[in-house]
Amino acid sequence: MQPGRDPLVWLAVASSTVIVAFILVPLVEMMTQPTMASLKETLMDRDVIRSIRLSMVTSGAAALIALVFGTPLAYLLARHRFPGKKILESIIDLPIMIPHPVVGIALLSIAGRNHPLGRLMQALGLEIMGTVTGLIAVLTFVGLPFYINTAKAGFEEIPPRLEHVSRSLGASAGGTFFRVTLPLAWRHMVVGGIMCMARAVSEFGAVIIVAYHPMVAPVMIYERFTAYGLKYSQPVAVWLILVCLVLFLLMRMISLDRKATA
């Protein structure tokens, strides 16, 4: 049967159209509603710029922390079988499942003086409540699973035999990681970082529990919406979306496999 006559193809096209429209229509509507004047005015607003910059910096820091601490864990999960591995994988996925205000409350509960960890953090001068540190902590918490799962998939795609051969040729485990594994997995790691950062930028529920101030962009949009209404919140949202779009497109282009696009 020709593809054009296959009812399944038509069904797929119809459902795809509905899904794409469902995602795009509200976003396009929101993006096109603000006037150029209001967009320009918002861009001049120091509070807006500061909140978008803070969103980017804290989300970027969360992605970086996920990369540094999540990479060894992702590699361990991709390469080794051990008792309790499924439980560990479920624990890593927990931040995706639990309501995000709960994440904020959970982090605060260990950051107080009643908890040994809280006392240790205070002794080290680390404050969670209402600080950038708290923001980064909460964004790392919600973004980690996205990085770890993507990096793990990347490591799993590399045949272990390449690493075995590298070891037999004289490279240590570390040398093998940096000369074989990393060059083959870095694209997945970058994509994982993008996903982690994207998730962190969009975080709201956990952020308002831990740090309403300093204000990140989603909190700023929420505040503008509740205080002044839709008209004043939309331009901030448009700028946040545009900045994210440019940033993520750039990172995607860097991580794109040249061979795959050839």
Place this chain on the structure above:
Amino acid sequence: MIHLHRLSVRLPGFSLKSVDLSIEQGEFFCLLGPTGAGKTLILESVAGIVSIVDGRIIVSGRDVTGLPPEWRGVGIVYQDCALFPHLNVEKNIHYGLRYHNGSNREGRTRCRDLIDRLGLASLLNRSVMTLSGGEKQRVALARALATAPTVLLLDEPLASLDPCFREDIRDLFRSLHRETGLTVLMVTHDFTDAHSLAQRVAILNDGHIEQTGTVDEVFRRPSTAFVADFVGMKNVLPVRVKNGTLSIGALALAMPGENGTHRFAAIRPEHIYLHHAPSGVVSGDGFAGRITAISNQGLLAELAVEASGVTFKTVMLASSLMEMGLRQGAAVDLHIDPADVHLI
């Protein structure tokens, strides 16, 4: 040389059971066995890639049991070559040099010689993804030999090659082994590889070695029913031997001088001879049989012949089958030369 002493490895659902194996310096040794017998696991144990639970591994007189792979001086070539896809041919070959004084003149000269010897000079700047199977295998071999290992491990290196490349690479292995005098342990399930390359072989089954010996010994005088079946003796039949008479079911075959505890008779299919006997009358030392199945395999036909409740497998030229007018159900006169019967 390689000595494995009571080597035991445990994996989920499979284990190597106290394997003892001794491969002499400069020997080309083949490990044969069906899929899942544990051949690659032995190879990877020697390379230090899998953890062993018990036993010792000696490579070139050095106990390497607890050493990481990079300190063992063992080169490995896999069936799929495992070339680094992000490096070109030259970088693949030079990969290990920096860990083996590759910057010195000796290392560079060795690499250049290998590149020339294996005909890789024109491929050096090519991506390994664009190479043919034979080219990949030569690059993998050059990469493994570039570090001057004391032992070379080959994991079914010919299995995925086209037949025309296979013979070339086999010749290459043979001549390189002759020139370098390297100890080689090769895993294969192809008898042709073993026949043309190996001085000795070991047959592996379900994690333990069934038999070790020269190629001729193992193929002619298998010591277990499994090995007999594995080396192509398709008739492995339970027997009783008493006073020079071999009893296979209801059939009796005179084997003067044989007496003892043999439990199986192994007979190659090509050693069972058939004559058409439409009247059912057989010659003095033959058995009356009937063809129960014929399977055509191109030039050869494989036949199943039943005689007094015992089923024998035999082969003959398809043309002979036609000339003799043998068909399924035909009565035949079945002959076995006692000299062709191997008792286990």
